[in-house]
Amino acid sequence: xSTKVFTIExxxxxxxxxxxxxxxxxxxxxxxxxxxxxxxxxxxxQKKVTWHNVECWDKNxxxxxxxxxxxxxxxxxxxxxxxxxxDKEGKERFTKFIMAREIKxxxxxxxxxxxxASY
Numbered sequence: 001x002s003t004k005v006f007t008i009e010x011x012x013x014x015x016x017x018x019x020x021x022x023x024x025x026x027x028x029x030x031x032x033x034x035x036x037x038x039x040x041x042x043x044x045x046q047k048k049v050t051w052h053n054v055e056c057w058d059k060n061x062x063x064x065x066x067x068x069x070x071x072x073x074x075x076x077x078x079x080x081x082x083x084x085x086x087d088k089e090g091k092e093r094f095t096k097f098i099m100a101r102e103i104k105x106x107x108x109x110x111x112x113x114x115x116x117a118s119y
Contacts (some may be wrong), residue, residue, distance in 0.1 A: 006098055008052050009075040010034040018065035018101035028061035029097075030054050032074060055081070059102055067105055076100040 004042040009032075016030040028078050036048045056064055068074060084094045 003079045005037050005077060005079055005101075007075060007077040008032060008034055008098065009073070010052070012068055012072045012074065013051065014070050016064050016068050018061060020023050022057055026058055026061040028064045028066075030064065030068065032076070053095065055097050056100040056103065060100060064100075064103060064105075072105060074103060074105040076104075077102040 005016050006007050013031045015032050016028050018026060018028045020026050032052045032054055034050045034052060036050065038046050040046050056076075056078075059074075064074075076098055078099045080096060081099045082094055084092065089095050
């Protein structure tokens with residue numbers, strides 16, 4: 001069985017959310033907006049924004065919480081995960097997210113110097 005790994009780059013839409021689960025592990029969640037620009041068949045510039053949910057754990061979670069904020073530019077690499085559950089009405093629901101294994105981001109004080117976290 002092989003796992004496909006995805007890399008996306010964009011900007012955070014909100015500050016990251018860090019939680020510590022009962023077993024003492026840290027998890028951080030955030031969403032990244034990825035912009036796509038192109039020229040259509042009529043030579044008109046088009047733009048589309050796609051949002052991607054990201055989850056990271058342990059040292060990566062702490063690093064993201066300390067270094068990222070709304071508007072931060074970040075690149076994440078990791079496998080796509082899908083969580084399934086049933087809502088109160090018994091309807092199947094799911095959410096997709098990238099399980100970030102490698103994170104590259106820029107701090108506000110070092111705009112041109114990328115900083116990486118990978119554990």
